[in-house]
Amino acid sequence: MAKKQSRKGNLKSLLKQHNQENQKKLKELKIKENLVNLQKFKKDKITGNKKNISTQQQHNLLTVPFENPDDILFLVGEGDFSYVRSLIESNYHHKPQNIIATSYDNSLKELNLKYPTTFKENYDFLIEKGVKIMLGVDATNLVKSLKISKRTGVNKILNVERLDCIIFNFPHTGAGVKDVDRNIQQHQKLLLNFFKSANELLGLFNAYNANKCTDSYAQSYKTVTNNNKTKGNNCRLTVSLFKGLPYDNWQLKKIANTNDWKTLTTFKFEWEKFQGYQHRRTNSEMSTTKKFDEREARVHLFDKVGVLQKKKTQKNDNEDSENEN
Ligand SMILES: C[S@@+](CC[C@H](N)C(=O)[O-])C[C@H]1O[C@@H](n2cnc3c(N)ncnc32)[C@H](O)[C@@H]1O
Numbered sequence: 001m002a003k004k005q006s007r008k009g010n011l012k013s014l015l016k017q018h019n020q021e022n023q024k025k026l027k028e029l030k031i032k033e034n035l036v037n038l039q040k041f042k043k044d045k046i047t048g049n050k051k052n053i054s055t056q057q058q059h060n061l062l063t064v065p066f067e068n069p070d071d072i073l074f075l076v077g078e079g080d081f082s083y084v085r086s087l088i089e090s091n092y093h094h095k096p097q098n099i100i101a102t103s104y105d106n107s108l109k110e111l112n113l114k115y116p117t118t119f120k121e122n123y124d125f126l127i128e129k130g131v132k133i134m135l136g137v138d139a140t141n142l143v144k145s146l147k148i149s150k151r152t153g154v155n156k157i158l159n160v161e162r163l164d165c166i167i168f169n170f171p172h173t174g175a176g177v178k179d180v181d182r183n184i185q186q187h188q189k190l191l192l193n194f195f196k197s198a199n200e201l202l203g204l205f206n207a208y209n210a211n212k213c214t215d216s217y218a219q220s221y222k223t224v225t226n227n228n229k230t231k232g233n234n235c236r237l238t239v240s241l242f243k244g245l246p247y248d249n250w251q252l253k254k255i256a257n258t259n260d261w262k263t264l265t266t267f268k269f270e271w272e273k274f275q276g277y278q279h280r281r282t283n284s285e286m287s288t289t290k291k292f293d294e295r296e297a298r299v300h301l302f303d304k305v306g307v308l309q310k311k312k313t314q315k316n317d318n319e320d321s322e323n324e325n
Contacts, residue, residue, distance in 0.1 A: 060092055062267040065238035065301050070095040071164035076139040076194070077171055078103050079280025080115035081122040086277040088129060096129035100158055102137035111135075115285050118278060132159060139168055140193030142201045154204040162205050162235070166198050169240040170297075174282030180246060187250050191239070195259035202235055236303045237261055240269050243296040252300055262306025269297035 056069055066073060069092065075084060084101045087093040105111050111119045126133060138145040148157050155161050171190055177183045237256075241247045253263055271277070271293035279292035 062265070063270060063273050064092045065167060065236060065299055066093075066165040068164075069093050070098055072098045072160050072162060073100065073165050073167060074158070074163045075099070075101045075167045075169075076104075076137060076142075077168050079282075080111070080118040080278060080285075081126060081133070082118060082276055082278045082280075083169055083274065084131060085122045085125055086274040088126075088131075090273065090275055096126070096131045098160070099126075100132045100134065100160070101126065102134045104136070104138060106136040108135070114283065115280060117285060138197075139171070140190060140197050142197045143204065146201075148201075148204060153208065154201070155208050161209065163202065164234075165236045165238060167238045167240075168194060169238075170242070170279060171239060172282050177246060184246055184249050187246075188255060191250065191252060191255045192259065194239075195237070195256055195261055198235075198237055198261075199259060205235075234303060234305070236264065236301055238299060238301050240297055240299045243298060256300075256302050260304060261302035262304065262309070264301040264303050264305075264307050266298050266300045269299050271297075 060067070060069065064087065071093075073087075073093070078084065078101050081101055081103075084099060087099070088096055093099065103111060105114070108123070111123070123133065134146070136145060143154075146157055148154050171187070171194065173186055173190055175183055175186055239252060239256075241250070241252060256263070271279075
């Protein structure tokens with residue numbers, strides 16, 4: 001009887017040990033699986049692999065220049081504001097209060113005269129949705145034209161604490177192309193000063209956020225948010241351009257690079273995905289000789305890190321985590 005009981009006890013402890021080992025193996029397997037998934041997710045996000053990301057991210061991927069539907073957008077050089085409207089109506093952006101849309105033109109009257117059939121309706125729609133619209137904003141001199149000073153503060157003028165994406169679609173001075181070289185120079189100057197000016201504006205946000213974080217609680221908050229996503233420094237900058245001459249001669253990427261903006265990616269501007277968007281000329285509603293949506297255009301995306309550095313960091317991260325295993 002005693003022998004029978006001790007055999008039963010042995011069996012029980014063997015079973016327990018077996019179960020524990022199984023649990024341990026399962027746990028290890030799960031950790032490995034999670035790690036692989038995490039690495040794959042990170043890679044897909046950078047390389048644009050559409051399989052393993054959320055439906056909304058897939059919807060936005062390589063169609064619009066921003067990552068998340070509630071990102072803080074700052075648009076310069078808007079025409080009749082139909083692009084911003086289409087971002088909301090086509091469901092690419094879900095939080096209109098996070099959009100600041102600006103025009104180089106100084107008054108509503110001017111915009112109504114330039115774009116008589118579309119501007120008013122777009123403007124009313126955007127105001128109703130809560131988009132912040134600002135006029136007389138010079139992309140080449142943002143800080144001054146936005147009237148930002150030490151006293152006013154960048155956050156108070158724009159009502160946000162950071163920017164995620166600055167967008168300039170089809171920058172153009174409106175100047176004719178009689179003198180081709182002069183025209184190219186003018187546009188290179190426009191782009192050069194735009195990149196510089198964006199640096200200046202983002203610098204003010206960085207300074208504002210750094211000053212905000214003075215006590216120890218704020219410092220640790222800053223570390224956490226910076227580790228998650230260096231929002232202040234990680235703002236993207238986008239320029240859309242038609243393909244072909246004279247635009248190819250503007251040397252956009254070179255100009256971006258000289259101002260510390262690095263290429264993140266470039267993709268086709270798919271007109272048909274922006275219902276209601278009317279690409280507008282600088283001076284009027286009149287169409288160009290060839291209809292805009294029959295012309296090939298590309299979206300160029302820059303940030304301060306660039307895709308090459310991102311891939312390098314990712315490779316190092318992968319190697320580090322493999323070494324940890
Ligand atoms: C070809 S239109 C494109 C308009 C609009 N982005 C679109 O896609 O329909 C060029 C735009 O660049 C703007 N622009 C030219 N110089 C600018 C500057 N220094 N700052 C801001 N916008 C400027 C013009 O006012 C005009 O709205």
